[in-house]
Amino acid sequence: MAEKVLVKGNEALGEAAIRAGCRYYFGYPITPQSELTEYMSRRLPEVGGVFLQAESEVSVVNMLYGASCMGVRVMTSTSSPGFSLMQEGISYMAGAELPAVFINVVRGGPGLGDIQPAQGDYLQATKGGGHGDYRLIVLGPSTIQEAIELVMLAFDLADEYRTPVEVLADGMIGQMMEPVEFPEMRSLDTLPEKPWALTGAKGRKPNKITSFDLDPYKLEEMNLRYEATRKRIIANEQRWEEENIEGADILVAAYGTVGRIMKTVMEMARERGIKVGLFRPITLWPFPYKRLEELSKGVDTVFTVEMSGGQMLEDVKLAVKDNAKTPFYGRMGGVVPTPEEILDQIESLVKGSENR
Amino acid sequence: MNAKVVMKRPDSLSKIDFTYCPGCHHGIVHRLIAEVIDELGIREKTVIVAPVGCSVFAYTFFEIDGTVASHGRAPAVATGMKRARPDRIIFTYQGDGDLAAIGTTEIVHAANRGENITVIFINNAVYGMTGGQMAPTTLIGQRTTTTIHGRDPKAAGYPIRICEMLSQLEGPTYIERVAVDTPQHVMKAKKAIKKAFENQINGLGFSLIEVLSTCPTNWGLPPVEAIKWLQENMMKFYPLGVYKDKTREEAKEGIV
Amino acid sequence: MTNKLIAAGFGGQGMMLLGQLIAYAGMLEGKHVTWLPSYGPEMRGGTANCTVIVSDKPIGSPVVATPTEVIAMNIPSMLKFSPALVENGKLFLNSSMIDREPPRTDLEIIKVPANEIADELGNLMVANIIMLGAYIKKTGILSQDSIKSALEHKLMRKKKELLELDIKAFERGTALL
Numbered sequence: 120m121a122e123k124v125l126v127k128g129n130e131a132l133g134e135a136a137i138r139a140g141c142r143y144y145f146g147y148p149i150t151p152q153s154e155l156t157e158y159m160s161r162r163l164p165e166v167g168g169v170f171l172q173a174e175s176e177v178s179v180v181n182m183l184y185g186a187s188c189m190g191v192r193v194m195t196s197t198s199s200p201g202f203s204l205m206q207e208g209i210s211y212m213a214g215a216e217l218p219a220v221f222i223n224v225v226r227g228g229p230g231l232g233d234i235q236p237a238q239g240d241y242l243q244a245t246k247g248g249g250h251g252d253y254r255l256i257v258l259g260p261s262t263i264q265e266a267i268e269l270v271m272l273a274f275d276l277a278d279e280y281r282t283p284v285e286v287l288a289d290g291m292i293g294q295m296m297e298p299v300e301f302p303e304m305r306s307l308d309t310l311p312e313k314p315w316a317l318t319g320a321k322g323r324k325p326n327k328i329t330s331f332d333l334d335p336y337k338l339e340e341m342n343l344r345y346e347a348t349r350k351r352i353i354a355n356e357q358r359w360e361e362e363n364i365e366g367a368d369i370l371v372a373a374y375g376t377v378g379r380i381m382k383t384v385m386e387m388a389r390e391r392g393i394k395v396g397l398f399r400p401i402t403l404w405p406f407p408y409k410r411l412e413e414l415s416k417g418v419d420t421v422f423t424v425e426m427s428g429g430q431m432l433e434d435v436k437l438a439v440k441d442n443a444k445t446p447f448y449g450r451m452g453g454v455v456p457t458p459e460e461i462l463d464q465i466e467s468l469v470k471g472s473e474n475r
Numbered sequence: 476m477n478a479k480v481v482m483k484r485p486d487s488l489s490k491i492d493f494t495y496c497p498g499c500h501h502g503i504v505h506r507l508i509a510e511v512i513d514e515l516g517i518r519e520k521t522v523i524v525a526p527v528g529c530s531v532f533a534y535t536f537f538e539i540d541g542t543v544a545s546h547g548r549a550p551a552v553a554t555g556m557k558r559a560r561p562d563r564i565i566f567t568y569q570g571d572g573d574l575a576a577i578g579t580t581e582i583v584h585a586a587n588r589g590e591n592i593t594v595i596f597i598n599n600a601v602y603g604m605t606g607g608q609m610a611p612t613t614l615i616g617q618r619t620t621t622t623i624h625g626r627d628p629k630a631a632g633y634p635i636r637i638c639e640m641l642s643q644l645e646g647p648t649y650i651e652r653v654a655v656d657t658p659q660h661v662m663k664a665k666k667a668i669k670k671a672f673e674n675q676i677n678g679l680g681f682s683l684i685e686v687l688s689t690c691p692t693n694w695g696l697p698p699v700e701a702i703k704w705l706q707e708n709m710m711k712f713y714p715l716g717v718y719k720d721k722t723r724e725e726a727k728e729g730i731v
Numbered sequence: 732m733t734n735k736l737i738a739a740g741f742g743g744q745g746m747m748l749l750g751q752l753i754a755y756a757g758m759l760e761g762k763h764v765t766w767l768p769s770y771g772p773e774m775r776g777g778t779a780n781c782t783v784i785v786s787d788k789p790i791g792s793p794v795v796a797t798p799t800e801v802i803a804m805n806i807p808s809m810l811k812f813s814p815a816l817v818e819n820g821k822l823f824l825n826s827s828m829i830d831r832e833p834p835r836t837d838l839e840i841i842k843v844p845a846n847e848i849a850d851e852l853g854n855l856m857v858a859n860i861i862m863l864g865a866y867i868k869k870t871g872i873l874s875q876d877s878i879k880s881a882l883e884h885k886l887m888r889k890k891k892e893l894l895e896l897d898i899k900a901f902e903r904g905t906a907l908l
Contacts, residue, residue, distance in 0.1 A: 184548075
């Protein structure tokens with residue numbers, strides 16, 4: 120077993136990328152993820168990699184586009200306003216089927232917002248974000264250890280499906296420290312071949328990478344190909360965690376940081392005689408609709424808790440349908456809910472249904 | 476009879492027909508680039524980054540690997556490519572709307588970093604693909620579909636001189652403005668383009684060649700008159716010459 | 732057993748480091764730990780605080796509404812965080828800078844003249860380590876050796892004299908109680 124180290128989340132995210140075989144990082148400073156940019160600037164030269172601080176997030180995403188065209192594993196990290204600026208380029212990358220990993224250490228919004236942890240970018244992340252018909256694979260870590268694993272997974276999924284992948288973290292995961300174990304450094308020789316890359320038309324026809332065709336029928340064909348990939352992803356890549364489901368008085372749906380806080384809430388609830396089950400989606404896209412639908416048939420209430428005004432709630436409702444009630448509790452603006460306040464909500468919901 | 480080949484299609488040009496209008500200079504510049512790539516023997520390791528605009532199809536016209544960047548971002552895409560594979564030859568091909576309006580951030584910073592890439596910049600003083608609107612390079616008084624009474628600097632600002640502006644930076648290695656209006660100028664343009672690629676091969680850094688070009692369709696002029704208009708108007712505001720050359724001792728000696 | 736500490740002071744009083752040392756020492760002892768900082772403009776001279784949890788069980792929420800201990804290095808920190816303490820919680824006060832009582836009577840108050848002792852040791856920068864000594868001695872949640880190992884780890888690339896000073900400061904803190 121590897122040795123445990125105490126690391127800050129932002130630095131762990133960067134180290135995980137390097138261990139996944141990423142040697143190219145383009146970034147732009149923004150709180151609360153700047154430690155990640157700084158970490159890559161120090162660490163990448165040590166492993167023969169390239170770090171470049173770009174002039175804007177708009178340039179960053181296009182540098183990712185370029186580097187990905189050459190067949191290498193490439194990543195950037197940013198926080199909410201910066202991720203908004205990258206949407207144009209991400210749409211182009213989705214259309215050009217270019218793999219890359221984006222880490223969004225989400226902060227309070229909209230607009231300039233603040234720099235505290237939030238989950239207000241869920242819809243932007245999971246429903247496309249830029250123009251056109253596409254989805255990103257979106258992974259929502261709830262601990263630093265899980266963030267490490269999901270960053271490594273993100274690179275594999277990006278290459279396998281030729282798509283940008285987003286790791287949707289938040290300011291708390293970025294800023295906190297806890298002990299973790301890192302997996303071994305992946306040998307670059309084991310990375311997948313990319314015969315489509317623009318490495319020069321030597322002994323083959325030229326490769327062309329584009330999201331572009333003026334002929335609507337041809338562009339529709341391209342879109343059908345993207346759609347087929349999405350269907351494969353939906354069929355193969357749904358991930359979630361469920362805990363304490365059997366005989367639960369109430370099922371809570373929460374992801375990321377709130378999913379983690381729920382662990383404490385469940386324990387406190389048990390002491391008060393309430394059995395709380397947890398459904399924690401790990402792939403936010405593809406959202407595990409089917410599993411949540413099954414689970415919702417066994418409970419009265421599926422209670423969604425988020426650090427937003429109710430964004431994942433829309434997916435929860437799509438899954439639950441009329442099987443159960445779908446109340447919501449959220450904090451916004453970068454306020455992190457305490458276990459106590461979530462427990463109060465649960466208590467009144469459970470009592471409410473007993474009195475019914 | 477033994478026929479000697481004196482003229483042929485360059486290997487680096489694909490068999491796809493150009494989509495450009497009659498009299499447009501894109502085709503000439505494409506051929507020059509293809510000839511240079513052939514002559515330097517770099518076809519199998521050269522990658523084009525095409526822009527958004529009339530030359531959006533440029534990535535298909537060359538028999539080399541290629542992609543299309545989003546509008547104005549080609550220098551950032553090329554940066555990512557070159558940093559990932561420094562042994563490949565990367566060039567962007569950009570129009571004036573692409574490079575001098577929406578893409579000013581990217582071109583300024585790629586130049587300032589001295590990225591070891593080659594930029595071919597086509598300046599025809601108008602937005603072509605979208606139908607003849609004002610470009611940042613449109614001359615004062617020039618009529619376009621968004622300046623129907625002629626460009627008025629009070630409302631629309633002044634034309635922007637990219638070579639002059641970028642040559643103020645420390646980063647770039649070689650910046651020259653050329654034209655392809657006469658055989659002599661075509662020869663000179665080819666020499667400049669060749670040097671811009673050689674600089675990259677030799678690891679010398681950022682090179683940009685601006686080519687003054689015609690747009691007969693959107694200027695509303697027959698091709699020959701368009702060349703005349705270019706010579707009488709554009710060349711006065713955009714003088715040909717070398718604006719920066721770190722590879723020579725006297726950097727500004729060549730200004731015409 | 733779960734200890735939930737909020738350590739607060741002016742930016743520059745070393746509360747982030749104090750929290751990291753506890754978290755690191757906890758990890759060395761095989762415990763579950765989390766360290767969560769306040770971050771943002773307050774780092775530049777305003778109030779800075781961190782939350783440290785040390786537990787025998789996996790930690791869910793790293794956010795703490797009701798700490799079991801509070802370390803307050805100045806008056807604003809005491810006023811902000813002492814009301815949140817659990818009943819009969821421990822409040823560590825830097826009595827060199829806090830000349831008044833907290834607005835609660837149930838708390839166990841531990842007064843540590845951290846700045847004065849640091850002055851005696853010739854370096855005001857170690858006031859946080861003196862406080863750390865008092866905290867570890869009073870709570871007994873971690874061994875003093877683990878904290879010394881954490882100090883060595885944190886100061887690995889710095890000067891040896893600094894480590895000696897820190898160890899001395901830590902021991903002065905533990906000797907207070």
